[in-house]
Amino acid sequence: VSHLLPPPVIAAAIVAALFIPACLIALGFGPAAGRPPGRRFKLSVVAGLVGFVALARAMPGGEPSHPLDWLAAFCILIAMTLATFVVWSLIVWGFTLNMLLTLERSPHPLNLEGWADRYSGGRSIHQICLDRLGILIMFKLVQRDGDDVRLVATTGRLAAAASSAVRTMFGIPGSTR
Amino acid sequence: MSDPRIVALLIAVIAVAIYAVIVFVGLRALRQRFALALMLAAAIVVFVPIAAWGIARGELAIWHFAAFFACGVAAIVFLYGAVSKSLSLQMLGAIAQTPGHSVTTQRLADEIIGSAFTGRIQLLEGARLIERSAQGFMLTPTGLSTAARIRKLQRAFRIDSSPLYSG
Numbered sequence: 620v621s622h623l624l625p626p627p628v629i630a631a632a633i634v635a636a637l638f639i640p641a642c643l644i645a646l647g648f649g650p651a652a653g654r655p656p657g658r659r660f661k662l663s664v665v666a667g668l669v670g671f672v673a674l675a676r677a678m679p680g681g682e683p684s685h686p687l688d689w690l691a692a693f694c695i696l697i698a699m700t701l702a703t704f705v706v707w708s709l710i711v712w713g714f715t716l717n718m719l720l721t722l723e724r725s726p727h728p729l730n731l732e733g734w735a736d737r738y739s740g741g742r743s744i745h746q747i748c749l750d751r752l753g754i755l756i757m758f759k760l761v762q763r764d765g766d767d768v769r770l771v772a773t774t775g776r777l778a779a780a781a782s783s784a785v786r787t788m789f790g791i792p793g794s795t796r
Numbered sequence: 797m798s799d800p801r802i803v804a805l806l807i808a809v810i811a812v813a814i815y816a817v818i819v820f821v822g823l824r825a826l827r828q829r830f831a832l833a834l835m836l837a838a839a840i841v842v843f844v845p846i847a848a849w850g851i852a853r854g855e856l857a858i859w860h861f862a863a864f865f866a867c868g869v870a871a872i873v874f875l876y877g878a879v880s881k882s883l884s885l886q887m888l889g890a891i892a893q894t895p896g897h898s899v900t901t902q903r904l905a906d907e908i909i910g911s912a913f914t915g916r917i918q919l920l921e922g923a924r925l926i927e928r929s930a931q932g933f934m935l936t937p938t939g940l941s942t943a944a945r946i947r948k949l950q951r952a953f954r955i956d957s958s959p960l961y962s963g
Contacts, residue, residue: 623851625859632863647954656958687801691860694867701870705877710955714883715916716946717959719925719935723943728932735913738959744913748905750960754884761891768904770888770897779892786879786889788816790824 626685627678632692635671636699642666643703656711664700671696804860807846811861812868815842819872831876839869883912 625633642663646654654662671692709716721738722729729737735744752768755761760775761768770776818838823831843865850856879885887908891899917933920926925939935943950957 623858629859629863644953652954656956657961685801687799687805687857687860690805691801691863694863698863698866698870701874705874708877710946710950711957712959712961713957714881714912714959715919717957718913718916719920719939719943720946720957721959722926722933722935723940723947728929728934730932731913731917734933735909740960744909745902745905747960748887748901748909751883751909752887752901752904753961755888760888763901766900766902767898768887768891768901770891775888775897776892779888782879782885782889783892785875788820789876789879790820791828791880 626688628675628684628688628692629695631674631678632671632695635667635674636695638670639663639667639696639699640703643707656707660704660707663703667696667699798855800855800857801860803855804850804857805864807850807856808861808864808868811842811846811865812872815839815865815869816872818842819876823876828880831880832873835869835873835876839865883908886912 624630640663643659646652646659646662675692718734718738722734725733725737732744735747736742739746739750752761752763755775756763758774758778759771760778761770763769770779815838818841819835822834822838826834843862846856847858847861850858850861887904890904890908891897917926920939921928923938924936925942926933927936949955
């Protein structure tokens with residue numbers, strides 16, 4: 620049975636990984652409440668990493684951990700971070716979910732333009748575009764010059780090629796849906 | 797006998813490769829429908845027999861295998877979500893396909909955001925969450941109860957959903 624027990628470093632990673640979604644929920648309450656969702660997520664991941672380091676140091680000593688123990692521990696933390704982000708981004712920024720909630724908040728039926736205006740807080744479909752474009756600009760994949768957007772020669776082309784290759788692997792049809 | 801941790805890493809790499817192939821083929825066969833269910837089912841189908849064999853033989857470090865495999869599965873699910881749903885990546889693709897790799901923001905708004913709105917409306921109509929009338933779109937009773945459930949969940953966990961990243 621002893622070979623079924625996780626090594627101390629992996630046990631620490633499992634506990635710390637569970638701390639990430641727990642912290643994400645806890646940050647909505649008490650004096651820490653009111654933070655933007657993106658910052659709340661980042662803080663939770665940092666808390667998970669700090670928790671892992673603290674737990675790994677506090678674990679009872681024995682034979683030193685093997686490098687593959689540490690690799691497995693970090694894999695657990697990465698897996699939980701990715702899984703939490705997928706769920707969090709869907710609940711917070713999900714396009715379809717927010718369209719549904721926007722329509723629910725409207726006191727009357729909406730046409731397409733009215734729906735888009737309400738979705739963007741009265742700032743038009745163009746504002747939604749600039750908002751999503753902000754992510755690409757932040758990662759230096761595109762540059763914006765007034766109304767024009769240009770692909771950054773190195774990082775932008777590489778990211779676009781990688782994204783296209785991954786889409787092909789998953790068999791996702793077309794470039795836009 | 798080899799170190800069970802090294803065996804776990806090698807078998808996890810092979811298991812993730814098998815998982816990826818199942819997902820790639822499955823998504824094509826199902827025409828991108830039931831993607832999440834497929835990914836979860838494939839993970840269980842690949843993981844359980846290998847884990848059972850590993851526990852029975854005692855030559856596989858089971859926690860290491862689970863950690864490496866889970867990381868691979870999470871990365872594949874994350875990648876699929878990003879490339880299939882992210883409007884930002886769709887914009888990047890559209891810009892890359894344009895001669896000169898340059899477009900106007902208005903064109904991106906019309907082509908990407910406009911078509912995303914239309915596509916998601918079809919999705920919501922298909923799920924019978926919304927319906928059209930002469931006055932415009934409105935929620936169906938199912939849509940109203942779904943929206944109420946989402947709001948309840950968001951209130952319970954103090955989640956402020958935001959249509960825009962910039963708030």
